[in-house]
Every structure is written in structure tokens, then in C-alpha cells.
Amino acid sequence: MAETQIDRRLLLGGVALAGAVIASPAASAQPAPAAAFAPQPLPFDPKAVPGLSEKLLTSHHDNNYTGAVKRLSAIRAEFGKLDPATAPNFEINGLKREELVAWNSMVLHEVYFNALRPAESISAPLAQMLERDFGSQDRWAAEFAGIGKALGGGSGWVLLTYSRHDGRLVNTWAADHTMVMADGAPLLALDMYEHAYHMDYGAKAGDYVNAYMKAFSWHHPNNAFRRASAA
Numbered sequence: 001m002a003e004t005q006i007d008r009r010l011l012l013g014g015v016a017l018a019g020a021v022i023a024s025p026a027a028s029a030q031p032a033p034a035a036a037f038a039p040q041p042l043p044f045d046p047k048a049v050p051g052l053s054e055k056l057l058t059s060h061h062d063n064n065y066t067g068a069v070k071r072l073s074a075i076r077a078e079f080g081k082l083d084p085a086t087a088p089n090f091e092i093n094g095l096k097r098e099e100l101v102a103w104n105s106m107v108l109h110e111v112y113f114n115a116l117r118p119a120e121s122i123s124a125p126l127a128q129m130l131e132r133d134f135g136s137q138d139r140w141a142a143e144f145a146g147i148g149k150a151l152g153g154g155s156g157w158v159l160l161t162y163s164r165h166d167g168r169l170v171n172t173w174a175a176d177h178t179m180v181m182a183d184g185a186p187l188l189a190l191d192m193y194e195h196a197y198h199m200d201y202g203a204k205a206g207d208y209v210n211a212y213m214k215a216f217s218w219h220h221p222n223n224a225f226r227r228a229s230a231a
């Protein structure tokens, strides 16, 4: 979840890619190297988040997030055993679809949990960009919370996303883990799946959104915006 973890993941991906480049066509049926993904611990004290209980946060982390990370490793190991030249289409399609679901679930949950670190103010560059693209920080917050409440009763994500393609910020709506903007960097993620709030708020999704808007910190969005806008 920390930057070093992201670097480690990139490194593992790079090793796998290098292996693929030097492999000969005749070796395509050999198993692909499998890189296991490791769940990251909560980056904050779960007893200290206002409005979200320790029980809720640890259940969310230990069951839903950790489950996605373990599933991702298992899916990739399974796909690595396939001979892509002869495997049935349904098997390839199914595993690659589930890989994307699990991978995005891992990433978005890490963005979600990273924003619940202790409070930090918004950085000047991100504040200026919010003002430019939304008119004001209040307007951004109203949109972000409104999209979350609109998802209440369903499930999905609200993402403050930086479009590298256009150099702009936008709040994006996702009904599942795969609905993310192409070339977008998620800076802040609001989890609207019931497992994120039901234990504390029951069916009152709006109250959970209000609590989240008071609890999140700009620490991760500040850093993620700096990295994405510099790329």
C-alpha cells in the first residue's frame, strides 16, 4: 500500500514481462511465472477513525480486501498454467475477467484505506486543480458525496480521478470494480458496497457517506496527484 509496495509490484511485473520477451514461441505452452500479491496491513489505527468502527474497518480489510488480493494471486497462478493456444475461450475469458475484477478491487481498496490515515490538509496544487475543474472545493465535495448517495442501495465506487489523457480532475462513477477511466489515476475512492458500511449504518448509506466525507484525509490524494500529474 505504501509507495515501496507499488514499486515492488512494478518490479515483479517487469520481471514477468522480461521473461515473456525472451521466451521463444515454442515455449508458449510452458507455465508463466507467477508473482504472488501480498495484502497490506491497514495504514492507520482502526480504533481512531471517526464515524467508522474498528469492527467494520477490520472486517472490511480482513475479509473483502484481503480476499481480493488472495483471489488475484490464485487467478494469475491458474492462468499461468494454461496453454493460451489451446485453452477454451470461456476459460481464458473467465480468468482474465476475474483477474481484472480482483486487481482493481485490490487497488481501489488500497486507495480507500489509504485515505483514512490521520487528517492532512489538501495540498496547494491539488486545491488549485479542484478549484479549476469543479469551481470550488465545496462543489467538488457536493458532487462526490451526491454520487455516493446515488449509489446507495446498489454498489460500486465513487472515484476522484485525475485524467492523464486530459490533465483534468473528474469524479467518476463505477457500478463495479472494472468501471474505471482509461488512463485515469484514482486519487480518492469511496467504497459503496454494503460491506463498507452495513455493519455500522445498516441501510442508511447516506449517513455513511456523510461520515466518510468527515473522516477522509488528503494525505494519499495529495501524493497520488503529485505522482500522476508529474508522469
Ligand SMILES: [Fe+2]
Residues within 6 Å of the ligand: 060, 064, 065, 109, 191, 193, 195, 196
Ligand atoms: Fe470494499
